Amino acid sequence: MYNFNFQVATKVLFGEGQIKHLGEEIAKYTDKVLLVYGGGSIKRNGIYDSAVEQLKKHKVKVFELSNVDPNPRIESVREGVAICKENSIGGVLAIGGGSSIDCSKVISAGVKYDGDPWDLVVDKSLVKDSIPVFTVLTLAATGSEMNGNAVISNMETNEKIGTYGRCLIPKLSVLDPTYTFSVPARHTAAGTADIISHTFENYFTNVDGGYLQSRMAEAILKTCFHYGPIAYNDPTNYDARANLMWASSWAINGLISAGSANNWSVHPMEHELSAFYDVTHGEGLAILTPHWMRHILSDDTVSKFVEYGVNVWGIDSSLDRFDIANMAIDKTEEFFTKELHIPATLRELNLTNKDFDKMAKKAVQVKGGSIQGFVELHAEDVKKIYEMSL
């Protein structure tokens, strides 16, 4: 186990109706807030009205930035920063999923930065200060509600890049599972796949000794495998929505990566799918993951797959090691395709192989020449995995 620092100071208000504390909590920090959201769904389902009512009650003046894209764009960030600077706004409140939250985070740092906020995306060392970020979560997926990560897209340059800052960790997150009751089945599936993938990226590690972290990761995986299909089929099941929401936060807030190398594999490959084709992130991850697993399965890695298969899927530990590994991979693929009804192939998302060369090179180039994950991946590995996924 490597040395690590752990600190997640986010105040989480979890459960139905917790938005009633939003105004009093935000008023502790500022009397002017930028409200950031995507489309009109939060107006239709009443969350917008509840939030604004609470803020007004506590004399917090609301400015707005709407129409944030599912893959949030740097143009939205620039617009938000301008509004904040013009009006001396002291905090950013995201209502939505990872898109609105990630956009809000980079806005919050952009307010304290003199240059173009794209600089903060390209070079996270420039993220030094920010105004406070608050969130009201409406989708269980990215975990952005409880960490300092943000992913922003630049469609001009076909780039989708992640940045990070400790100051970007939200001060407050309202997690009301009922706010995800109206999430369509397809996005429930994609969000669940995203949580699972975050967990895999941390679980499949070469760093020994993080036993507690591995068992915690298995706890999150079991929760997703148990409740993902329930939420898919029964969207107003409170326990399913609550467990998926809370799992989303813990998959990627530092708990299960503590002491490990934190070198991810599937996300860098998927980012190119989203950057080139605007693929839904969780669907891209679900399609790539089983093929990534098959591609890297070897004598060196089989023991980790056995651990996964036995502990998470309950496969008989006395079977042949490679049989266990392959069964675990098959079960993972079947879960995505048969339980969550995510397409099994990139072809079903209307992709062809025409950009695979370029995408594979880009995926490794962003990482300095190769993806130094659980198993090192070069451009030819990535291309192979794209082809297996087609």
Next chain:
Amino acid sequence: MYNFNFQVATKVLFGEGQIKHLGEEIAKYTDKVLLVYGGGSIKRNGIYDSAVEQLKKHKVKVFELSNVDPNPRIESVREGVAICKENSIGGVLAIGGGSSIDCSKVISAGVKYDGDPWDLVVDKSLVKDSIPVFTVLTLAATGSEMNGNAVISNMETNEKIGTYGRCLIPKLSVLDPTYTFSVPARHTAAGTADIISHTFENYFTNVDGGYLQSRMAEAILKTCFHYGPIAYNDPTNYDARANLMWASSWAINGLISAGSANNWSVHPMEHELSAFYDVTHGEGLAILTPHWMRHILSDDTVSKFVEYGVNVWGIDSSLDRFDIANMAIDKTEEFFTKELHIPATLRELNLTNKDFDKMAKKAVQVKGGSIQGFVELHAEDVKKIYEMSL
């Protein structure tokens, strides 16, 4: 799942050598600190010198309160408060296990309180403000390094009472597993039993829907069952010490109790053993726990024991439910007695049954007439469990 708030802002510096950051971190808060510790072991093993060197380097003046008892007493708290008030000290640094940390917490609140600090123990609603608490942990057990709880004893009144304050959560905790290498086997065992008991108290709950929390609890239990004996037999095994240390923090920082009722059973019973006989807390818990389990096993509770037996001990789920439950309880008892070599009976700790009546009445009286835990326990239940444990 009930609604809950979760916030644990402690900055954890985890790993060998992390004490090198102690001075710079504490200097952010204050230039005068009260150093609180127990016996002389931290002087013998060099931790005291390392800490003082770091503090001096960052110009933090050190005052001292030593000889804190294993069950920290209100007299030590009073003494610490007096030193802090006299010298306008701005922070309390505990070096030790739960005893020094708990003592430091109530000192930190006592500094901001006008009356006798025992008031803060008896009535936690009075804990409203404090000076910052910092910790350097030398024993994996109580989890006090990452929560707002403190237990203080008053030997005059035979009372051992827990208090709580959000302001008591340490601002900084240095968790260096090598600092526990010198913990004697007996205390390693007792500390591991304490972590396990904290986890059980949260795991055995009547509140449905905390699926993720239950799986997280199982992760902690598996970690203790795996590494407890390794640390016992091989005290300088880094991974064993590291995993137990990190497990201690997560067993009782709010993660696995979130959304649950948080009504404990075995701790209130054990507190009377410690209050009357100064029994080592973890040993008392280990002895009582299997008998508590047997006493409450019924048609109403068997399913939780099956969950425990199947998920944690890997017992075949197709067996009879009560057989699974009894096997799980037996395995728990065998773990404590055969793997951790903790005495199986109170008799071995030189207790007799002479005070059982008084102790049982006290245990329920503190809780308002009965222990409203996983199963409600009246004085006669507690007495029965003491007798089974004798």
